Amino acid sequence: MKNYTLLKLLTLIICAAGAMTTHAQVRYPAQLQIDTLEPLAAKANQVVDVNLPESLLRLIPIDAIKINNDTDAKDTNTKELKQIIAGLKGVYVKNFEFINEGEYTDADIAPIRAQLKAPGWARFVNVINKREGRKIEVYLMTAPQGARVEGLAILAAEPKALTVVNIVGIIDIEKLSKLEGQFGIPELDIEADKPAEKKPAKSSPAVAPAALTKKP
Amino acid sequence: MRHSRRNLLLLLLSLCVCASSAHSAGAGKEAEYNTVVRLIESYYHVKHKGIPVLANIGMKTAKVLSSDVRRVMRFGDFKLAIFEDQDFSARDGFVEFHQQLRQTLQPAWSPLLAVRARDEGLTYTFTKEDGEKYKVLIIALAQRDGTVLQVDLNRAEFIKLLQDPEGQTKNITDDATSAANEDPE
Numbered sequence: 001m002k003n004y005t006l007l008k009l010l011t012l013i014i015c016a017a018g019a020m021t022t023h024a025q026v027r028y029p030a031q032l033q034i035d036t037l038e039p040l041a042a043k044a045n046q047v048v049d050v051n052l053p054e055s056l057l058r059l060i061p062i063d064a065i066k067i068n069n070d071t072d073a074k075d076t077n078t079k080e081l082k083q084i085i086a087g088l089k090g091v092y093v094k095n096f097e098f099i100n101e102g103e104y105t106d107a108d109i110a111p112i113r114a115q116l117k118a119p120g121w122a123r124f125v126n127v128i129n130k131r132e133g134r135k136i137e138v139y140l141m142t143a144p145q146g147a148r149v150e151g152l153a154i155l156a157a158e159p160k161a162l163t164v165v166n167i168v169g170i171i172d173i174e175k176l177s178k179l180e181g182q183f184g185i186p187e188l189d190i191e192a193d194k195p196a197e198k199k200p201a202k203s204s205p206a207v208a209p210a211a212l213t214k215k216p
Numbered sequence: 217m218r219h220s221r222r223n224l225l226l227l228l229l230s231l232c233v234c235a236s237s238a239h240s241a242g243a244g245k246e247a248e249y250n251t252v253v254r255l256i257e258s259y260y261h262v263k264h265k266g267i268p269v270l271a272n273i274g275m276k277t278a279k280v281l282s283s284d285v286r287r288v289m290r291f292g293d294f295k296l297a298i299f300e301d302q303d304f305s306a307r308d309g310f311v312e313f314h315q316q317l318r319q320t321l322q323p324a325w326s327p328l329l330a331v332r333a334r335d336e337g338l339t340y341t342f343t344k345e346d347g348e349k350y351k352v353l354i355i356a357l358a359q360r361d362g363t364v365l366q367v368d369l370n371r372a373e374f375i376k377l378l379q380d381p382e383g384q385t386k387n388i389t390d391d392a393t394s395a396a397n398e399d400p401e
Contacts, residue, residue, distance in 0.1 A: 041332065042311050049330040050381055056326065056343065059350075060375050183379065 026054065029120060030141040030151020032166045034094050036111035040104055040162070046097040052183050054089045054168075084179060087170035091183045094164045101133075101159040109155065112164055116153060120144070124152075124173070133159040140173065149173060249366045251320050252355060253297045256362065259313050262302035264364070296392055299362035309338055309357070317355065325353060329381040337362075341377070341385045350374035356389050365392050 034049075041047045098104065116123075116139045125138040134157070141151040152173065154165040165185055179185050253264055307313070310332055317340060318327065325342035332338050337358035344351040349368045356363050367388060369377065377384040 038311075041314070044310075044332075045335075046333040047310075047330070048332075048382075049327065051327050051329075052378065053326065055345070056328070056378055059371070060378055183381070 028089055028151065028168045029118075030166075030168045031090055032092070032112060032115050032153055032164070034092050034112070034164055034166055036115070037094055037096075037108070037162075037164065040096055040108045043098065043103050043108075044096040045099045046095075048093070048095040050091070050093040050183065050185075052091040057085070057088050057090065060085065081179070084171060088167065090166070090168035091179075091185065092166040092168075093183075093185055096162045098160045098162075103160075104162055109157070109162070112153075112155065120150075121153075138173070248321060248324065249295055249353065249364065252317065252353065253364050255313075255316060255320055256299070256355070256357070256364065259309065259316065260302070260304050260307055260357075262299050262304065262362070264297040264299050264362075294365065294367040294392065296366075297364040298393070299357070301360055302362065303360065304337065304357050304362060305359050310334070313338070321353070325351075328377070329385055331382065339385060339389075341381060343374075343377075352377065352388065354385055354389050363389060363393055365389060367392065 096104070115121075120141045120143075121139050122142065123137055124140045125136070127134075127136045129135070135155075136157075137155045139153040139155075140149050141153075142148065143150050149171050151166070151168045152171055153167075154163070156163040156165075167179070167185075257263060314330070314332065321327075321342050325344045327340070328343050329339070329341040331340075337356070339357075340353075340355040342353040342355075344353075346368070349370065350373075352367050352369055352374070354363070354365045354367075356365075365388070377388070
């Protein structure tokens with residue numbers, strides 16, 4: 001009996017020692033395997049990857065966050081950005097740029113689309129600008145009760161560029177545009193419509209839909 | 217008596233396990249930087265120039281330092297390897313080097329930023345938490361030059377890096393390399 005207790009104690013000590021040197025990374029359902037797009041790198045002229053897992057995001061003190069052009073820390077934009085960041089559990093960005101048009105096809109994006117067919121994911125916004133050949137899709141991962149957004153994915157496809165943004169955590173997508181230009185998230189020209197202009201989608205969570213518009 | 221001796225043995229064994237874990241983690245700090253330098257040398261067939269003096273410039277002397285060197289001092293301890301006038305265009309590192317670098321550093325180091333541009337070269341930023349300090353490993357390879365830089369950042373500097381990974385990676389690299397090019401005399 002005494003030996004058994006000692007063995008348990010020893011196991012605990014060894015486990016604790018192991019835990020000190022191991023970095024455990026939690027994987028959330030809304031986190032995409034964004035690296036499945038890596039084969040596309042061989043065709044690209046430029047590839048940018050930004051990875052901000054929860055372990056790094058947690059280090060950022062909310063009070064230290066300030067939008068560059070804000071002069072007043074109490075500015076609404078900064079306040080809203082702080083609210084968004086408080087709920088984040090990960091930010092992942094992968095951007096490809098190509099020299100010529102048509103260097104990637106739908107088949108290249110298939111690994112990401114396949115992940116977005118998993119339960120919980122639903123396409124929320126789909127904007128196609130035929131003149132510019134630009135297509136932006138926003139997918140939301142909602143909790144089983146459908147009450148809140150637990151993650152989102154943006155697929156921005158342009159003739160010579162492809163960007164995938166995966167934001168994990170509780171997000172109010174009305175305020176999504178505030179994250180542009182922060183943490184390596186590119187300017188995707190995401191703007192929230194005024195709630196009065198659009199009716200919320202039937203299957204969507206209780207937030208106003210976002211519109212994706214091209215800034216002048 | 218026999219039980220207490222066995223307990224003592226078990227305790228010693230446990231302590232040995234803990235000590236060896238801590239030692240291997242510590243040894244890894246040096247090994248990863250050196251392994252990255254060696255990986256670049258073997259992959260691109262280039263040779264680096266170490267800057268061993270640099271880490272001691274401000275630490276052990278009371279000389280009046282230039283603004284560049286003083287700026288670098290905010291990093292605390294750092295290591296720098298410079299590749300000057302070498303040919304990095306001989307091999308395409310876009311896919312294969314990228315994979316090898318990640319295999320070398322992960323999971324101990326987290327990849328924060330990777331910028332691969334065919335005309336401008338490769339820039340990588342990896343991070344690792346180390347107690348109250350944050351270790352940052354930056355690898356920047358252009359057509360003819362390259363740097364491998366490992367610095368310790370304090371929390372405030374590290375947060376700046378997280379908020380603007382691309383801009384701050386460039387600032388840190390510029391500060392370190394400009395200081396390295398200065399004559400400490």
